[in-house]
Amino acid sequence: MADLRKDPVTGRWVIVSADRQKRPSDFNLAAPTMLGREQCPFCPGQESLTPPEILAYRHASAPNGPGWDLRVVPNRFPALHVEGTLDPQGDGMFDRMNGIGAHEVIIETPDHEKSLATMDAREVGRLLGAFRERIVDLKRDFRLKYMLVFKNHGAGAGATLSHPHSQLIALPIVPDFVREQIDGARRHFENKQRCVYCDILHQELSDGRRVIEDYGDVVAIAPYAPRFAFETWLLPKRHGSRFEDAQAEYPSLARALTSVLARIDRALERPPFNLIIYTAPSDQDLRDEWHWHVEITPKIQRVAGFEWGTGFYINPVSPEEAAEALRAVKL
Amino acid sequence: MADLRKDPVTGRWVIVSADRQKRPSDFNLAAPTMLGREQCPFCPGQESLTPPEILAYRHASAPNGPGWDLRVVPNRFPALHVEGTLDPQGDGMFDRMNGIGAHEVIIETPDHEKSLATMDAREVGRLLGAFRERIVDLKRDFRLKYMLVFKNHGAGAGATLSHPHSQLIALPIVPDFVREQIDGARRHFENKQRCVYCDILHQELSDGRRVIEDYGDVVAIAPYAPRFAFETWLLPKRHGSRFEDAQAEYPSLARALTSVLARIDRALERPPFNLIIYTAPSDQDLRDEWHWHVEITPKIQRVAGFEWGTGFYINPVSPEEAAEALRAVKL
Numbered sequence: 001m002a003d004l005r006k007d008p009v010t011g012r013w014v015i016v017s018a019d020r021q022k023r024p025s026d027f028n029l030a031a032p033t034m035l036g037r038e039q040c041p042f043c044p045g046q047e048s049l050t051p052p053e054i055l056a057y058r059h060a061s062a063p064n065g066p067g068w069d070l071r072v073v074p075n076r077f078p079a080l081h082v083e084g085t086l087d088p089q090g091d092g093m094f095d096r097m098n099g100i101g102a103h104e105v106i107i108e109t110p111d112h113e114k115s116l117a118t119m120d121a122r123e124v125g126r127l128l129g130a131f132r133e134r135i136v137d138l139k140r141d142f143r144l145k146y147m148l149v150f151k152n153h154g155a156g157a158g159a160t161l162s163h164p165h166s167q168l169i170a171l172p173i174v175p176d177f178v179r180e181q182i183d184g185a186r187r188h189f190e191n192k193q194r195c196v197y198c199d200i201l202h203q204e205l206s207d208g209r210r211v212i213e214d215y216g217d218v219v220a221i222a223p224y225a226p227r228f229a230f231e232t233w234l235l236p237k238r239h240g241s242r243f244e245d246a247q248a249e250y251p252s253l254a255r256a257l258t259s260v261l262a263r264i265d266r267a268l269e270r271p272p273f274n275l276i277i278y279t280a281p282s283d284q285d286l287r288d289e290w291h292w293h294v295e296i297t298p299k300i301q302r303v304a305g306f307e308w309g310t311g312f313y314i315n316p317v318s319p320e321e322a323a324e325a326l327r328a329v330k331l
Numbered sequence: 332m333a334d335l336r337k338d339p340v341t342g343r344w345v346i347v348s349a350d351r352q353k354r355p356s357d358f359n360l361a362a363p364t365m366l367g368r369e370q371c372p373f374c375p376g377q378e379s380l381t382p383p384e385i386l387a388y389r390h391a392s393a394p395n396g397p398g399w400d401l402r403v404v405p406n407r408f409p410a411l412h413v414e415g416t417l418d419p420q421g422d423g424m425f426d427r428m429n430g431i432g433a434h435e436v437i438i439e440t441p442d443h444e445k446s447l448a449t450m451d452a453r454e455v456g457r458l459l460g461a462f463r464e465r466i467v468d469l470k471r472d473f474r475l476k477y478m479l480v481f482k483n484h485g486a487g488a489g490a491t492l493s494h495p496h497s498q499l500i501a502l503p504i505v506p507d508f509v510r511e512q513i514d515g516a517r518r519h520f521e522n523k524q525r526c527v528y529c530d531i532l533h534q535e536l537s538d539g540r541r542v543i544e545d546y547g548d549v550v551a552i553a554p555y556a557p558r559f560a561f562e563t564w565l566l567p568k569r570h571g572s573r574f575e576d577a578q579a580e581y582p583s584l585a586r587a588l589t590s591v592l593a594r595i596d597r598a599l600e601r602p603p604f605n606l607i608i609y610t611a612p613s614d615q616d617l618r619d620e621w622h623w624h625v626e627i628t629p630k631i632q633r634v635a636g637f638e639w640g641t642g643f644y645i646n647p648v649s650p651e652e653a654a655e656a657l658r659a660v661k662l
Contacts, residue, residue, distance in 0.1 A: 010511045010515045014645070014646055015646065079645045094534075171643070188339070197340070224336055227343075312343075312507055315347050
């Protein structure tokens, strides 16, 4: 069982392993090598290498065997466990709770070689539906306050397996950066009675310099103050606080994802990237203030101590340059 | 000239390159290879490879030639430039200013092969004095609000040169994570009329499980909620908000730095690490609320999309385990 611990200065929560069996020689946590196709636990026929599936889209085939389009399984090495109670406690001046939560893996396709950039929009739409289905199910557990859907693509972005997959971590607290975004959006709403993301959309669409492409219901932009080179936001035009309530936007979002990632692949020679879906916390009604969205951050820069220690990023590529380069890609 | 741009949601400032000469083919920003000793711009005899020195501790030798113990030079590829005016402007709903600031490199020793872990305490004391001297000088420029002294050691921590060196970035704004720490410390002080770091010191010294070593005026602890495995804080026992006013603590801090880094080198086989000195912002009187300190973060974990996107860290080594392992090292 992991610990959730709160930093007494910043209020930031971290997951800390409480496994006391480790020895100093176990501390060298080098990156594992990527598994080849033969040993891939996510390929059809290897279903016994994952824990039993939670959800699958199948062609009348039996669970935990081949014959599927998409599978959701628990993470074999979960950061959080669903069993037990949160049991929040003080420890002198410090605060902790048990590491309760869920950690699931969404295997996006049976095809080991595909990627979001090469899937068709129908396949990506199915994936968005699976994210939604899992979020809606996990929200019934009142202990879980935030559902974080994300994707690490490529070793440089933290992936340990190359077979296309995403992850969902359900947390008993709202993570720090999400809280900061929500706080900022709330301040903006209190000042102006308008959603900050709606304001951004309005300005970017009339300005145009940072628009990568308009996909109808969803727009891809290079944000004004990006932390990372080629950071891309996918913003739904229709205001809404929850990804899981935005099914009407999924076809447009699916087109945006495949197209933007194909553009990034061409412009930057298939870089590692991270993708995160920001939805509203489960137990907060932020219908006016918050606007669900998707963030894609290619990882082509080295990140140094400066960034780690300060939260202050140096981005060598302006968003105007990045948007221009991505617009110029011929698909 | 770079831009400083503010994210309209979170209020986070980033440095964005405004160099419009780049082409898409220039965007592949792979890690440069480390230079060997022959081409090292920081080795004695190669002084012409750096910009002219700002400060040097010399043996009656001429500037910008050999015969020095320590040199400070401008960064050849600075993130910020000292010439010009801030010229803060609105751009529709967005906020920007010119990338005014200073970016200096402190060459810690003429010896290419040394490190903070193998220098003697006198050499490290001299380095701390150089940090102080540069901070005090730069604080006379009222445009500069925060002096960030940091060190990237090893390619895995973002270093591009292996010769021992630190960096100083002087910023016209207070970086995000520093602001968060200050806000947290201020909240604690408002609640309790006590400094949060003094409270942490008190609890950790009486508890003992997370104390790595007590160096007299400075204590090394593994913090209660560390983001990184083996994250280490060096806290001065005497309350004070400014590193540059804490000369009395430099001998103890120098011993703490060499000893803790030697312990980390032994326990973790010389890992890459980042080191940051947190002092008070230049124009804020935080004498009660803020407590200067040093943070060392070995980089032995892979950092994945989850951490990047959420500010929520998964740390596989508890601070109790880390402190125990570092205490057990025989120096």
